[in-house]
Amino acid sequence: MNPAAVRAGVAGRPLVSVIVPTFNRPHLLAEALGSVAAQEGMAAGAVQTVVVNDGGADVTAVVEAARAGGLAVTAVTHRHQRGLPSARNTGLDHARGRYVAFLDDDDEFLPTHLQAALARLRDPAAPAVQATIAACTVTSHRDTPAAATAAAGTGAARVGVPGTERWDVPFDPDLLAVMNLLPVHAAVFAHPGPGVRFDAALPALEDWDFWLRLSHGHGYRFTRIPTTGAVYHRSATATSMLNDVVSGARPAAHFSRLVERIWRRWPARDPRSARFRSYAGTMYWQLLGALATGRAPNPHYYLHSVQAIAAAWADPDAETTLTEDLTHTVTGAPCDDPRAA
Structure with missing residues (x-):
């Protein structure tokens, strides 16, 4: 144009x-x-x-x-x-x-x-x-x-x-x-x-x-x-819930409840979307676990998790390791590391 x-x-x-x-x-x-x-x-x-x-x-x-x-x-x-x-x-x-x-x-x-x-x-x-x-x-x-x-x-x-x-x-x-x-x-x-x-x-x-x-x-x-x-x-002083959730377990728990609220408002239209919501839930569970034990999560956890989930959505082979990939993305620890529990 x-x-x-x-x-x-x-x-x-x-x-x-x-x-x-x-x-x-x-x-x-x-x-x-x-x-x-x-x-x-x-x-x-x-x-x-x-x-x-x-x-x-x-x-x-x-x-x-x-x-x-x-x-x-x-x-x-x-x-x-x-x-x-x-x-x-x-x-x-x-x-x-x-x-x-x-x-x-x-x-x-x-x-x-x-x-x-x-x-x-x-x-x-x-x-x-x-x-x-x-x-x-x-x-x-x-x-x-x-x-x-x-x-x-x-x-x-x-x-x-x-x-x-x-x-x-x-x-x-x-x-x-x-x-x-x-x-x-x-x-x-x-x-x-x-x-x-x-x-x-x-x-x-x-x-x-x-x-x-x-x-x-x-x-x-x-x-x-x-x-x-x-x-x-994106800065430490920016007003953003995505920034707030990496500063403590209470904001992260509130954030995850808001996610569930939107999921209820907009139901998954097919079984695949419902299944992938469980992976997003894994991301938030790992985030809460890290914060509850005083570990600092990846500050870019959300963008990196979106990238990992989108890659698995496009490539079924990538879905086989998605839970492990999200664990590592959020916490930096492999899935079998006791720190990720």
Whole structure:
């Protein structure tokens, strides 16, 4: 798709809305908005950015600076903090684009993310889909988008830069019923309208539940595109349940109960999905066991477990060793090591 083709929609409607929730991180918000402004091949008016301040520090100066740089920003402020799911719902309420993307305030898009996704979503020669999934670089460094692009450009599952990982997992709707396969900023999808929102009662895993709502509840077809679209900054200070669960058994136990809650809401549609849920349960059991005995689990346990489970989903031979692989992934100990019990 050439740049001139990515224009605003009918009667000036933006083609895509980027929803950016923020809370008390104006300096990082500026970087996130800068990555939206740097999107290549997007004509004036094609992108609406919706900044939702969830009751945090004032971000007026950051928003005005982004507008001065040419970004079309819709700013909404919650008087009190409501939580990330509610902030994203507010963003959806104000999103006027035909398509939607999410970006957290401490993360960044890479320059071709929207262009690549829209090219696939609007391609009349390809099978119709309602959502695209790009690879993401997961890093514990405050890399620039250019540095992250270089690191992710190897195409390897683990890119070889300490603290940097590549999240790029094949999508299957039945595997999505087992565990979350994609970070929230990996997807660009058709605006679902007023009937689909995040569950504001979920303190975590709300993005997984949302993808299941689109895929299983509303028939959205997802497709993977061969690009790296975003940088996900994972740090010890980031507000994330996936970070919290490696700090103690109580948060991990709460997290596993939330997983079971989503499994009950979205039943497995075939015996294979049900069987693979038992492997995901093994992952959480090993995590709880490690934390209960004071051992530090692999900080990237979730991504590595997703990769192992997806590999076994694609290759039945790999399933024969999946329990052992997950034990080693979470704890670093082989399955027959007494420390893994």
